[in-house]
Amino acid sequence: MFLDPKKPAVILAPMEGVTDAPLRGFLTRSGYYDYCVSEFIRVSENVLSHRVFKRHVPETNRPNCMTASMVPVQVQLLGGNPERLALSALSAIEAGAIGIDLNFGCPAPTVNRHDGGATLLLYPERIEKIVRAVRDAVPAAYPVSAKLRLGFDDPSAIHENAKRAEQGGASWITIHGRTKTQGYTPPAYWAPIGEVRKHLSIPVVANGEIWTLQDFKRCREETGAIHFMIGRAALSFPNLAHEIRTELKISRRETPSPLTFPETLDARAWKEIFEQYSLEQPSEKRVKQWARYLQMKRKLPWWDVVKSSGSVAEILNRLTQFQEPLLSDG
Numbered sequence: 001m002f003l004d005p006k007k008p009a010v011i012l013a014p015m016e017g018v019t020d021a022p023l024r025g026f027l028t029r030s031g032y033y034d035y036c037v038s039e040f041i042r043v044s045e046n047v048l049s050h051r052v053f054k055r056h057v058p059e060t061n062r063p064n065c066m067t068a069s070m071v072p073v074q075v076q077l078l079g080g081n082p083e084r085l086a087l088s089a090l091s092a093i094e095a096g097a098i099g100i101d102l103n104f105g106c107p108a109p110t111v112n113r114h115d116g117g118a119t120l121l122l123y124p125e126r127i128e129k130i131v132r133a134v135r136d137a138v139p140a141a142y143p144v145s146a147k148l149r150l151g152f153d154d155p156s157a158i159h160e161n162a163k164r165a166e167q168g169g170a171s172w173i174t175i176h177g178r179t180k181t182q183g184y185t186p187p188a189y190w191a192p193i194g195e196v197r198k199h200l201s202i203p204v205v206a207n208g209e210i211w212t213l214q215d216f217k218r219c220r221e222e223t224g225a226i227h228f229m230i231g232r233a234a235l236s237f238p239n240l241a242h243e244i245r246t247e248l249k250i251s252r253r254e255t256p257s258p259l260t261f262p263e264t265l266d267a268r269a270w271k272e273i274f275e276q277y278s279l280e281q282p283s284e285k286r287v288k289q290w291a292r293y294l295q296m297k298r299k300l301p302w303w304d305v306v307k308s309s310g311s312v313a314e315i316l317n318r319l320t321q322f323q324e325p326l327l328s329d330g
């Protein structure tokens with residue numbers, strides 16, 4: 001199993017529209033992540049075909065559903081219908097998936113209107129039913145996990161929902177320490193994750209608002225967890241996962257073409273990163289997106305340069321020439 005209940009792990013979060021296959025492939029070259037979760041794939045009116053999984057999670061075409069750096073990718077499904085989710089999960093496994101994660105946290109109004117994601121946090125019995133249906137459909141060797149928020153609007157809902165997920169047969173759960181109503185507004189509440197952990201016998205992965213090593217240490221203290229999922233900071237502070245590994249005393253995974261990120265915001269160093277990234281992801285929108293994450297928690301000196309460029313070639317060229325603006329002494 002790619003999550004060992006006894007061994008610490010750092011996991012790359014699913015982020016729809018962000019952590020697609022090219023980015024997963026690129027980030028896992030660092031050796032900082034033990035596994036990734038795919039962006040959610042919605043199961044609505046139809047059971048999903050092998051083709052859908054091959055397209056959304058091309059890692060299914062490799063042995064053991066790994067990135068080129070041999071890091072496993074779990075397929076995440078989102079929906080409210082147990083039977084269709086179960087059959088789609090089986091289809092994913094047949095297509096090459098090595099594990100299924102079930103999304104009970106997506107706050108997007110369109111998703112919630114269609115009976116998926118965080119809406120299900122209002123119905124513990126449905127969470128149990130869905131997890132059980134998927135667990136029963138998928139051969140026992142393949143883990144089935146669930147990713148939950150603390151609740152829809154009531155954070156205490158996590159206790160019942162987590163218990164139901166375990167009763168349904170979840171191999172582990174991931175908890176994002178916020179309700180749907182809290183969206184992405186800081187802070188994330190880690191203490192309830194610790195409370196839930198005490199009452200479950202399956203692993204609990206802690207997630208939400210880990211941006212610095214200090215955040216990580218507090219999260220570990222409050223949750224007692226040994227498994228941590230990193231989302232936005234994977235792009236904003238790409239060396240954070242490495243610092244966390246060091247703290248958890250887990251070595252960097254060996255990868256065929258290792259990648260090391262700059263420690264600073266040096267424009268030329270980042271030009272090199274974006275240049276390599278663009279070999280796998282040629283869209284300038286995605287390079288801009290990464291730069292936007294870099295400036296989420298601090299000022300990125302070359303943000304305007306990236307923002308106003310029309311192509312990857314222009315971004316790279318202008319980053320090479322970037323001069324830090326001289327500070328006026330007036």
Ligand SMILES: Cc1cc2nc3c(=O)[nH]c(=O)nc-3n(C[C@H](O)[C@H](O)[C@H](O)COP(=O)(O)O)c2cc1C
Binds near residue numbers: 016103147207
């Ligand atoms: C742009 C974006 C897309 C996301 N897409 C998904 C998704 O597809 N599935 C999921 O379970 N969570 C999704 N999430 C939630 C993240 O996995 C994670 O739980 C959340 O960002 C909190 O972790 P962080 O503070 O480390 O970013 C998404 C978050 C963001 C910011």
